[in-house]
Amino acid sequence: MKKILSFLLLLLTLIGCGKKEPKKIEETKFAFGTMINMVVYSNDETQAKKAMELAFDEIERIDNKYNTHKENSVVYNVNTHPGKEFELDEEGLFLFKSIEKTHELSKGKYDITITPLMKLWGFFEEDVEVKIPTKEELEIAISKVDANNIVINGNKIKLKENKNEIDTGSFLKGYAIYRARLILEENGVDSAFISAISSIETLHTKPEGKTWKIGLQNPEDPSKLYHVIGLADKSMGVSGDYQTFVEIDGKKYHHLIDKETGYPVRDRKMVVVIGENGFLTDMYSTAFFSMPIEDVLEFVNNTENLEVMIVKSDMSEVYSNGFKDYLEK
Incomplete structure (x- = not known):
């Protein structure tokens, strides 16, 4: 019995030693x-x-x-050609439909056209004076934020107006x-x-x-x-x-x-x-x-x-x- 137990312990030890750590x-x-x-x-x-x-x-x-911010990306092209439709592949359609759902569930709080306000506060902009925006500046920027101006028609996407910009951040x-x-x-x-x-x-x-x-x-x-x-x-x-x-x-x-x-x-x-x-x-x-x-x-x-x-x-x-x-x- 002792010999059998010794053999089993040796076997278990060898198995343990043989295991390679990732x-x-x-x-x-x-x-x-x-x-x-x-x-x-x-x-x-x-x-x-x-x-x-x-x-x-x-x-x-x-x-x-x-x-x-990548030139010739899907979003770059949509932003720089307001009113023009661009075709979305299956992945792009999935992304923007999902974004649309999040916009709806948040009752509009989640809005990927927030860019005008971001720029007004000095984000995305280099070599600009950063200051507290005036009431008038805020009103103008707020008027440019509206995800409802992103139009998805079938597998096509466009921005309704040239004042809107999509941000992917x-x-x-x-x-x-x-x-x-x-x-x-x-x-x-x-x-x-x-x-x-x-x-x-x-x-x-x-x-x-x-x-x-x-x-x-x-x-x-x-x-x-x-x-x-x-x-x-x-x-x-x-x-x-x-x-x-x-x-x-x-x-x-x-x-x-x-x-x-x-x-x-x-x-x-x-x-x-x-x-x-x-x-x-x-x-x-x-x-x-x-x-x-x-x-x-x-x-x-x-x-x-x-x-x-x-x-x-x-x-x-x-x-x-x-x-x-x-x-x-």
């Missing part, structure tokens, strides 16, 4: 005006690197095809890294993390079965840790008043603008959305920043696989029913 492979590239960081764990480094190359190619494809990055996550999975990767700063994708767990830990910055002091979120097979979108801003007379004005007042939203500091699709979590984190909190909670609590945390201006927090399940600190 290797961590990491790469960072620039797209959408930010750094895209990709982490993959794999036992096959060659296969993993090939999958990562394909995933980054997909990000680049989407950036070039739709980015507002609130959805395209999230869509691109979600597509990258799918590419990784299709090419044999089963453990990955993609970060585009405010947009996150996770593919399954880390090799040891633990969730991916994402630290949230403290909105009042971004150098400090606020919360830790644990994710696996989830997407996350974050919007915060500390991320992008202009400074006027020593006061910061952030880029999340209420299209009705023309001013940055004042009653919120951060919105975190967790779901299963980075395209949606990106859009929702922007939409929920200006929607009434009761409307946000009603929508999220009645939608499967969607959670939200809202940090108000006084740093108090509001959660959907299941958000706290993801809080690890």
Whole structure:
């Protein structure tokens, strides 16, 4: 019996020793005006690197095809040729129909024609004097913001008026890294993390079965840790008043603008959305920043696989029913 037990222990030891630990492979590239960081764990480094190359190619494809600021992109052409119809392929139609739905559910608060107000506050513009807009300037800019002027007819898209401009900043990055996550999975990767700063994708767990830990910055002091979120097979979108801003007379004005007042939203500091699709979590984190909190909670609590945390201006927090399940600190 002792010999048999010794043999079994030896066999188990050999099996344990023979198990190869997955290797961590990491790469960072620039797209959408930010750094895209990709982490993959794999036992096959060659296969993993090939999958990562394909995933980054997909990000680049989407950036070039739709980015507002890329000359000859679909959106660039629509913006620069008001009144002219442009054909959308299946992907483009899916994107703009989804955006249309988010505009409707937010009762117009989510509006991708926000560009005139963004420019008025000094965002997107270089070498311009940044100042508090006058009442008249705000009224003119507000009159140019109306997503209803984006017309989709069959598989064609156009802008009704030349005063409107589509901005892709609130959805395209999230869509691109979600597509990258799918590419990784299709090419044999089963453990990955993609970060585009405010947009996150996770593919399954880390090799040891633990969730991916994402630290949230403290909105009042971004150098400090606020919360830790644990994710696996989830997407996350974050919007915060500390991320992008202009400074006027020593006061910061952030880029999340209420299209009705023309001013940055004042009653919120951060919105975190967790779901299963980075395209949606990106859009929702922007939409929920200006929607009434009761409307946000009603929508999220009645939608499967969607959670939200809202940090108000006084740093108090509001959660959907299941958000706290993801809080690890």
